[in-house]
Amino acid sequence: MTGNTAHTALWPAPIASGPVDATVTVPGSKSVTNRALVLAALASEPGWLRRPLRSRDTVLMAEALRAMGVQIDETVNPYGGEAWRVIPAGLHGPATVDVGNAGTVMRFLPPVAALADGPIRFDGDPRSYERPLHGVIDALRVLGARIDDEGRGALPLTVHGGGALDGGRVSIDASSSSQFVSALLLSGPRFNQGAEVRHVGPSLPSLPHIKMTVEMLRASGAKVDTPEYGGEPNVWRVDPSALLGSDLTVEPDLSNAQPFLAAALITGGRVTIPDWPERTTQPGDALRELFTRMGGSCELTEKGLTFTGTGRIHGIDADLSDVGELTPGIAAVAALADSESVLRGVGHLRLHETDRLAALTKEINELGGDVTETEDGLRIRPRPLRSGVFHTYDDHRLATAGAVLGLAVDGIEVENVATTAKTLPDFPEMWSAMLSPLSPARA
Incomplete structure (x- = not known):
């Protein structure tokens, strides 16, 4: 696993004080x-x-x-x-x-x-x-x-x-x-x-x-x-x-909507993503089905996609070969679930911005989790997690995964959250706004 250790700034990932209720406008794909x-x-x-x-x-x-x-x-x-x-x-x-x-x-x-x-x-x-x-x-x-x-x-x-x-x-x-x-x-x-x-x-x-x-x-x-x-x-x-x-x-980047939808799932809240397309080739569209299987529900209207969580998160057995970029966020949610998850078909993630399978395994386990690598993915057995530093290896999707875990685990610090600027500028500000009582509520 390779990472640039020069970026050591730590970002305290905010914990959710209650169910989120926000509209989040995601930048283009x-x-x-x-x-x-x-x-x-x-x-x-x-x-x-x-x-x-x-x-x-x-x-x-x-x-x-x-x-x-x-x-x-x-x-x-x-x-x-x-x-x-x-x-x-x-x-x-x-x-x-x-x-x-x-x-x-x-x-x-x-x-x-x-x-x-x-x-x-x-x-x-x-x-x-x-x-x-x-x-x-x-x-x-x-x-x-x-x-x-x-x-x-x-x-x-x-x-x-x-x-x-x-x-x-x-x-x-x-x-x-x-x-x-x-x-x-x-x-x-x-x-x-x-x-x-x-x-x-x-x-x-x-x-x-x-x-x-x-x-x-x-x-x-x-x-x-x-x-x-x-x-x-x-x-x-x-x-x-x-x-x-x-x-x-350009359509909104649906994969970058993942952490915000995960917030609704984890907190039992509601998040609306405006301009979600009815038809798209973006892999992120699979979040509707994947996160519904993990315990939420979604509705697509002219206002966009509204995802609602129940506060309960279920484990999942999923072949993510077509949507590998969603793996870090799904792994973070799965670490907070009520049952085991198996994520398959993503061996190629070892060759992405970092070795994402090794990185997720190491970082979640150092917070007290129980993640093991398989030949082509991850097996995640939920355990109570504790505070600690979540290293990102200059990988934007590792950074947002750390933020997702921080919603439910107090004291997580995400290293180099600025790496999210690779595809999602202003992520820390967007994240804080979603968690603020002054977030734009759904109409």
Whole structure:
């Protein structure tokens, strides 16, 4: 398990004094924002991105595209929120891209860089060197790109763009990250032969994210064949074509709604998330079913999603392979439940911002819990928890998991809660506002 120990500031996680009753407006989806930025940068005409998420990961993506020549103008409408105007341009180097520790930036942009004219160097946080990138690197070489990574199969690396890429057929093992598939599909329309991506290996995790990529490609005018629409299993094809400029309003990030919905479940309160979509490819939509199984109820109306807890939390046996990013929050809730939980299908989380399975096991157990790692997940046996420091390893979802535990356990201090800025700016303020008697109540 790797973590940057430089960030040692401790945040006293507030304990809930009673049932919460709040409306929480969640910022836009990181996954949608960063995919939309890539597609807009590759389009044949300018486009708009409205209500985008402004966070570390999305700012890194925007700055990286700017470094390659894309113009992104930011405007603020006091009535409609922030909007970004993306004006495509000839992609070019030399340029240096800072990926931070953002999986979408480190994986989605090397294919874009292969289309640039000139060298693009990619570097990032120390943890980014350890995250798998070989699937993208190897695939791009097969498709005609020239990449210098000194044989690491990881960052840092330089893509020597030639202004175009042949493209064509490629087979990859994307079992460590579905982002390998999305990365090739997003740029595929700009390849001379398009792209046919075949997954060979163990089961793919996070399939909803690939579906999100496909739907967004189609909305931009691309023709995509997928297994769900009569295509071969584990094969995605995107034809070469011009991409249209779009005018997209970004959905709220449903995965980032998780800690607030968990607060309703744990405290027996009510939380409303405005603008929850009726239909979405976001994995966070699974929270409606998962948290209902754990003891709450939800109602989707024109006002949004209202989740109500009973104050009782039940254990769960769940395959989270499609929604692995929800695992830290579910594990935190499960540690407070009235029965054992088994979370399966998430072995790939060992390769995320940190080894999330090892981190959750260590941190919950050091508070008095009983968590054991399995081959592909966690077994959680609830025990009375005590105060202590909850380390986050520079992982935003570990930080919000610590806050969730702090609702019910007095004296938990979350290390480096500022890491939540990766995808959820102002989380500590949002958390305090939800717990305040002055929180915006449901209408």
